[in-house]
Structures are given as structure tokens and as C-alpha cells.
Amino acid sequence: MLKLTGIRRSYRIGPVTTEILRGVDLEVHAGDLMSIMGPSGSGKTTLMNIVGLLDRPTSGACILDGRDVSGLRDDELSALRNRHIGFVFQSFHLLPQLTALENVCLPLVYRGAGRPEMRRHAQAILERVGMAERTGHRPDQLSGGQKQRVAIARALVGEPALLLADEPTGALDADTAGEVMALLRQLNAERGITILIITHDPSVAGQCARQTRIRDGRLFEPKAAAADGA
Amino acid sequence: MSRTFSVLSANAREAAESLRRARLRTVLGLVGVMIGISSVIAMVSLGEIAREQARKQFEALGTDIVVVRKAVGSGAKAIDLPNALQVAAAVPSITEAAPRISGRGTFRFAGRKVGGGAVQGVTRSFASVNRLTLQEGRFISDLDADRYWCVVGAGVAEAMRGAGADRLAGSLLEVDEVLFTVVGVLDGKEESYALPVQVNANKSIFVPITTAQRIAPDPGVEVIIARSGAGVHYEAAVADIRSYFRRRAPDLGLDIVTAKELVARMEAQMGIFTLLLGAVGSISLIVGGIGIMNIMLVSVAERRAEIAIRRALGARQRDIRSQFLIESVILTIIGGMLGIALGLAATWTICRFTDWDFLISGLSVASGLGTAAAVGLFFGFQPAHQASRLDPIAGLQGK
Known part of the structure; x- marks a missing residue:
């Protein structure tokens, strides 16, 4: 469903050109639960931005559902993000002025759904992530784990093909992190949702069926990674 | 169509909510526009009232009067x-x-x-x-x-x-x-x-x-x-x-003046007078508009992360632009309505002290509201455009 070939991304800062990604090839299949692990500065966030259609590669092809997205206009990319990609961020990125329910509704607003339909969907998905009791709370009234559950609900409400999680447990304590990871694995197992997790934490990566590493702008997929858990 | 409507109505709800939250800033912006619109309304209304007053004086005596005098300075x-x-x-x-x-x-x-x-x-x-x-x-x-x-x-x-x-x-x-x-x-x-x-x-x-x-x-x-x-x-x-x-x-040599000619001349003068007063009022309106622009720029800068999140969730550039434009237009229209009330109150007070007949000029009220909306669109456009062009990656990373 997602295929990257020869992805390069370089930034120019003044006279210096820095190459962050140096030819990344990656294929994600429907139903994958996959991790990309690497130290900071390895290019994992840049890769995630490209996969999430927020950034364009300097060269290389990015094919989403059989469609090359590299030449698309900004509006088309926005529509693709809205329909096909759900984001979960390390720092949750909920809008503080909106309730949990309203936050979850946002992707549907930009899809043009009617209000009652939006609220029904959002309510259902909040129930699924165990937040049925807190739909009217604002983010500052929620704990870290609860915020991340709301964020996951928001990422899933539009039924995207791919859920992109950037350090989803990075701001959580160990117990809460475990709960969030359990939720993601459940969603993958029960609903077949494709999940791509970016992390620097081996214990998070270890819970993924497919594990890859990124180093110096290149992606590696150790064949035996699943066995030893690192 | 339905997408546009859905986004616009959500934007309008959130704009109102956002203005309610940033209370002090909203009030400051309102005051600027309010003073601008009220001075335009007061100036234009007073101009019209003065013209109406002069016209009534003429009508009391008839506009068919012709006054003939020996020309000043003619030796005859x-x-x-x-x-x-x-x-x-x-x-x-x-x-x-x-x-x-x-x-x-x-x-x-x-x-x-x-x-x-x-x-x-x-x-x-x-x-x-x-x-x-x-x-x-x-x-x-x-x-x-x-x-x-x-x-x-x-x-x-x-x-x-x-x-x-x-x-x-x-x-x-x-x-x-x-x-x-x-x-x-x-x-x-x-x-x-x-x-x-x-x-x-x-x-x-x-x-x-x-x-x-x-x-x-x-x-x-x-x-x-x-x-x-x-x-x-x-x-x-x-x-x-x-x-x-x-x-x-x-x-x-004769000097002949007709009332009709005077009325025509006076109307022309009053027209210029009204225009001039309107222009003076407009200056304060421009100042108010710049205030709105300033406030909106601050608002955009404060909400870079929010804009980036919305973009990541699928908002197009024009959705972000309309969100901020609606906010500035709501702000100026409320300011405009308050300004119209204040301007009419000022006009009424002046009329009481000058014995002129107070009248509400529908034109000035309508143009006041129209101007307020136009100010919101004009001065809100740059901040809204800036918001729509923000790089979502930078916004998400808090840069």
C-alpha cells in the first residue's frame, strides 16, 4: 500500500547542503505493525514527514495506494492526508480549546461531514479507545495517557489506511506507555489497521511485528530482529 | 459545496470561541474599529444633517428667489x-x-x-x-x-x-x-x-x-x-x-444670485464637506484596521502549532485562511455595530446642542457595516494568508 524507492532529502542551510535521507527504500503492507528505530538525528522524523505527506523528497518516488504522490499540489496532498493518514504525535498535539470529542471530530470537519454524523463517529471511536466517559473534557483536564488515547481516536476517526505514530509513548511513564502500546497492538490485531511507529526506544520497537532501523539516512531491516527483540 | 459549508461553519464557531477566549485582545481590537466606525458614522451623519438643515431653510422661503444687486466695484x-x-x-x-x-x-x-x-x-x-x-x-x-x-x-x-x-x-x-x-x-x-x-x-x-x-x-x-x-x-x-x-x-454691472444656484452650489460644497469629514473618520478607521491586523498577526504567531496540526489533519491552505479571515471579520463587524451605536449617540448629542433635527441616515449605517466588514477582510487578509502559508513541519516541531 505504501512504497518508497530511493528517497533522498537534503536541506540547504546557507552554502551548506546537508543530506538527511540518503536513498531510503521501504515497503509497507496493509496490516503491518512496523517500527522504525534510530537515534536522534538519524532522519526518522524527516522520513515520517515524507511518509505523512507533510514534506516532499528531494528525489525518489513515494507511491501511496498505487499512486505517485510526488507531483501533487498542496490541496491534493491535504486531501490525501485527510483520507489516508492518521497522525499520533509524541506531545499529543490536541487543540487545547476543544473538548476531546471536538478534537476527534477535526479530521471529519476537513472532510466535509455533517455535524451529527461527525459526533456519532467520534463518540464511537472514543468508546473504542476507552475514553467514553471523558468526551466533554478539555485536554488540560486529561492525564498524559488519556490525551494520547484521544489523539489515537483522532487519528483513527477518518478510517485511514495508515496510522503514523511518532514517539507515541515518548511523553508517558512506563505503565501508561505500556497501555498505549497495548491499545495500538490491539487495534492492529482486531481491525487490521496498518501502523508505522517511529521511536528511539527498543522496548517500543520490540513490540512490533516488523522492525527496521534507520542510521545515517539509510534504512535497514534486520531479518532476525523479531527474534531477539532488539 | 457541502465540504466548504462544513468547514466554514466549523471555522465560524471556532472563531467566535477563539475571540471569546482572547478577551482582552478582542476588546482592544473592538475599541479600535469601534472608534473608527463611530467617527465615520458621526462625521457622515452630521454632514448629511447639516445639508438637510440648510435645505429646509431654503425651502421655507422658496428656492425660486432671485437677488439682483449692482455689481461690486462697477463704477456705474x-x-x-x-x-x-x-x-x-x-x-x-x-x-x-x-x-x-x-x-x-x-x-x-x-x-x-x-x-x-x-x-x-x-x-x-x-x-x-x-x-x-x-x-x-x-x-x-x-x-x-x-x-x-x-x-x-x-x-x-x-x-x-x-x-x-x-x-x-x-x-x-x-x-x-x-x-x-x-x-x-x-x-x-x-x-x-x-x-x-x-x-x-x-x-x-x-x-x-x-x-x-x-x-x-x-x-x-x-x-x-x-x-x-x-x-x-x-x-x-x-x-x-x-x-x-x-x-x-x-x-x-449687475450681480445676480439665485437661490437655486446657491442650493446647487451648497449641495456641491456639502458633498465635499461630507466627503472630507468621511475622510477624517476614515483615518481613524485605518488606524483601527491596523490594530486588527496587529492582533491577528499575534494570534497567528501564537497558534502556529494549532495551524500545523490542522494542516496535518487535512486542512487545506484556504481552510486555514478562511478560519482567520472569519475571525477578523467577526471582530470588525461587532466593532462596527458598536461603532454605529456610538456614532449615532454622538450625532444625537451634537444635534441636541445645535438644535438641528437628528436623523438616522440609512446610507451611513449600511456603509458603516459594509466598511467594517471590508476593513476586516482587508486588514485580516495578510495575517490569514501568512497563517495559510506556514510550514506545518516547523509548526509541529514547535519552531
Whole structure:
């Protein structure tokens, strides 16, 4: 469903050109639960931005559902993000002025759904992530784990093909992190949702069926990674 | 269509909510626009009210008045009385003409001073041309030639009664040691300063024009006040009067002013005046608009992360732009409505102190609201555009 070939991304800062990604090839299949692990500065966030259609590669092809997205206009990319990609961020990125329910509704607003339909969907998905009791709370009234559950609900409400999680447990304590990871694995197992997790934490990566590493702008997929858990 | 509507209505709800949250900033922005709109409203309304006021003054006396004077600085002698008396009969576009010879005097009754003012030598037609009415007796008649008879204005009559006169008609009034017999008393009349000639009837006395010729320092006709016929264009009346005098007194220079011409000129002037006042008000509106722009720029800068999140969730650039535009337009429209209320209140207060008739100009209210929305769009566009062009990656990383 997602295929990257020869992805390069370089930034120019003044006279210096820095190459962050140096030819990344990656294929994600429907139903994958996959991790990309690497130290900071390895290019994992840049890769995630490209996969999430927020950034364009300097060269290389990015094919989403059989469609090359590299030449698309900004509006088309926005529509693709809205329909096909759900984001979960390390720092949750909920809008503080909106309730949990309203936050979850946002992707549907930009899809043009009617209000009652939006609220029904959002309510259902909040129930699924165990937040049925807190739909009217604002983010500052929620704990870290609860915020991340709301964020996951928001990422899933539009039924995207791919859920992109950037350090989803990075701001959580160990117990809460475990709960969030359990939720993601459940969603993958029960609903077949494709999940791509970016992390620097081996214990998070270890819970993924497919594990890859990124180093110096290149992606590696150790064949035996699943066995030893690192 | 439905997507646009869904996004716009969500944007409107959130814009209202966002304004409610940033309370102090919202109030400051409102005040700027409010002062701007209110000064435009007050200035334009006052301009219109002043124009309406002047127009009413003209209408009270009729806009068909034509005033003929000897041209200032023309070396020729004054307008000749016989020529002046025949204007109405000889010029077809003129229905009535009232020549006047003016002097001044001090009035005494029963040995006591009862005022001083104009001694106006007039004919019978002067009363009808100037819409003068009588409370007692009669006006000067054309058969009164050379008689020492007078009609007194309401102010003079009041003073005479104060000096002990119980019946004015028939009593004697001394004007600079010349005795006049009072034959009539005028009703009080408000002076219209908009007209090209002042009558000042209340403080004057009126005597037969031939009598005035004897006692006035300048025996020439000072002015002819005439009325043109119905449907006559003022330029035609002026041309007819000029050609009449060219035949009778070829070297006489004339200065002819018509009320219609004055009205037209005044309307043009008032138009400029209103425009000028509007321009002054607009300056404060521009200042208010810059305030809005400033506030919106701050708001955009504060909400970079929010904008980035929305973009990541699928908002297009134009969705972000409309969100901020709606916010600034809501802000300026509320400011505009408050400004209209404040502007009308200021206008009403000024009208109370100047005795003008307060009126609400629908045009100024409508244009006030329109202007407010336009200010919101114009000054909100740059911040909204800036918001829509923000890089979502930088916003998500908190840069």
C-alpha cells in the first residue's frame, strides 16, 4: 500500500547542503505493525514527514495506494492526508480549546461531514479507545495517557489506511506507555489497521511485528530482529 | 459545496470561541474599529444633517428667489428706481419683484428709545416676496408714496409695547427725529442666513420706497428681491433680467444670485464637506484596521502549532485562511455595530446642542457595516494568508 524507492532529502542551510535521507527504500503492507528505530538525528522524523505527506523528497518516488504522490499540489496532498493518514504525535498535539470529542471530530470537519454524523463517529471511536466517559473534557483536564488515547481516536476517526505514530509513548511513564502500546497492538490485531511507529526506544520497537532501523539516512531491516527483540 | 459549508461553519464557531477566549485582545481590537466606525458614522451623519438643515431653510422661503444687486466695484451709478419698479412687469420669467432702499435709524416711542435697526424702503410686493405676514394693520401699499408711514417688525413692536404703547396702529414712531405713523405690525419671522439677502424683519421698520429715497443716505436701489415663475430655470431668469437692464441701463454691472444656484452650489460644497469629514473618520478607521491586523498577526504567531496540526489533519491552505479571515471579520463587524451605536449617540448629542433635527441616515449605517466588514477582510487578509502559508513541519516541531 505504501512504497518508497530511493528517497533522498537534503536541506540547504546557507552554502551548506546537508543530506538527511540518503536513498531510503521501504515497503509497507496493509496490516503491518512496523517500527522504525534510530537515534536522534538519524532522519526518522524527516522520513515520517515524507511518509505523512507533510514534506516532499528531494528525489525518489513515494507511491501511496498505487499512486505517485510526488507531483501533487498542496490541496491534493491535504486531501490525501485527510483520507489516508492518521497522525499520533509524541506531545499529543490536541487543540487545547476543544473538548476531546471536538478534537476527534477535526479530521471529519476537513472532510466535509455533517455535524451529527461527525459526533456519532467520534463518540464511537472514543468508546473504542476507552475514553467514553471523558468526551466533554478539555485536554488540560486529561492525564498524559488519556490525551494520547484521544489523539489515537483522532487519528483513527477518518478510517485511514495508515496510522503514523511518532514517539507515541515518548511523553508517558512506563505503565501508561505500556497501555498505549497495548491499545495500538490491539487495534492492529482486531481491525487490521496498518501502523508505522517511529521511536528511539527498543522496548517500543520490540513490540512490533516488523522492525527496521534507520542510521545515517539509510534504512535497514534486520531479518532476525523479531527474534531477539532488539 | 457541502465540504466548504462544513468547514466554514466549523471555522465560524471556532472563531467566535477563539475571540471569546482572547478577551482582552478582542476588546482592544473592538475599541479600535469601534472608534473608527463611530467617527465615520458621526462625521457622515452630521454632514448629511447639516445639508438637510440648510435645505429646509431654503425651502421655507422658496428656492425660486432671485437677488439682483449692482455689481461690486462697477463704477456705474446704482440701479435706477423706475427701472427696478418695472422688472416684474417687463421680464416675463419673473412673477414678483421687490426693490429695496436701505437706511438705518434709531427708533424712539413717546420719548423713549425702543431700538435701532434697518429702515427699509419697500413696495407692496416686498411682503409677499419675503413671506412677511401681519399681526395688526396693513403692509406698505403702492398708494403710500412719499408718506411718513411705517410698518414695524415684531421686535420693534414688542419694544414699543414695553414702552407703554397699547395700540400700535396709529401711534407715532420717531426715527432719527422724523415722525412716522405706524400702519401695521409684522408677525415675528425667523431669519434665514442661507439666503443671499438678509431681511432681518423683526428689528426693522418698513417705509414706502419713495419716502426712503428722501431720508436714506444712498437713494439708489440697494437690492431687488424677485421670484421667478414656476418651471423657469434659474439661468433663464438671470439672462432675462440681464437683457432687460442692458436695454434700460447699458453701463450698469449687475450681480445676480439665485437661490437655486446657491442650493446647487451648497449641495456641491456639502458633498465635499461630507466627503472630507468621511475622510477624517476614515483615518481613524485605518488606524483601527491596523490594530486588527496587529492582533491577528499575534494570534497567528501564537497558534502556529494549532495551524500545523490542522494542516496535518487535512486542512487545506484556504481552510486555514478562511478560519482567520472569519475571525477578523467577526471582530470588525461587532466593532462596527458598536461603532454605529456610538456614532449615532454622538450625532444625537451634537444635534441636541445645535438644535438641528437628528436623523438616522440609512446610507451611513449600511456603509458603516459594509466598511467594517471590508476593513476586516482587508486588514485580516495578510495575517490569514501568512497563517495559510506556514510550514506545518516547523509548526509541529514547535519552531
